[in-house]
Amino acid sequence: MVKVNQEPPAERAAPPVDLVRRGDRLILLASLPGVRPSDLRVSIVGDRQVVLEGEVAYRHPLPRENLALNECTYGPFARTVHLPLPVDAGGVAVALQDGVLTVDMRVRAEAVHLHWQPKEAGSGERPR
């Protein structure tokens, strides 16, 4: 069973992820520098999980051991993100641009209208 949100399989790297709520949208941003669209797979599992899988392809003309400095990571990655709200799998837009993946999802939840009584003047005074 795949663990959610934080723990990737031991042999794979996991990209950092932001989750942003904007209106009725839930937007996932993932940093995937060097990933080509053809090397990326995005899945919505049920209505509460987004699974990112793919590979960062090695791109240099020299073998890796011949690089003067090698800090970039290559190879497969995977990340399962648990969503705090259910989403509509039919309303998902995916874009990969400039090394940032955007998964724009429509939240499947109904807004609750909150009613409250405004405070009366002087109600905040402490009793003596």
Added chain:
Amino acid sequence: MSDPGKVVQRIAEQLEALGDVFGDELWRELGRTGPPRQKGQPRGRPGSPPRAAAAAGPPLDIYVTPHEVVVEAILPGLTGPQQVSASLAGPTELLLEAFLPDRLSDGLYIQRERFTGYCSRLVTLPASVLPVAAARYRDGVLQLRFQRTSPGAGGEGVAVLHVPQSGG
């Protein structure tokens, strides 16, 4: 022969840079597999906690060809090389600076792991270069190609590199 103190300092800087860009997940990964290391250098100590992201910079790959020194920097979320500042403090000391923008500044962040904001990186190049670079930005990776100077040739002061305005 490298000064051991400088080697340790450089490794620490590289680890900080990696952690700042990739966040906690990277450090968790390093805890299992160990940090990347420069060719021919001893392994550093894995699993160090990430520092608060400040002026540490992006991970780099650097290689040398007969005529060029090629530097690639991981900088996801830019629109092009015009958003990066590169300076040479001498023929082998390269300073990269960039500001990684917040894409959804008007949204409510529920979870935040990606690095945004100012980052910089000072690195010693493996060969002397001229203060002009061809820049390319693709898939979140900045590539700078420097022409090498002849061996032994040097430069003085800080030179701001010419970076084409159109790129990407």
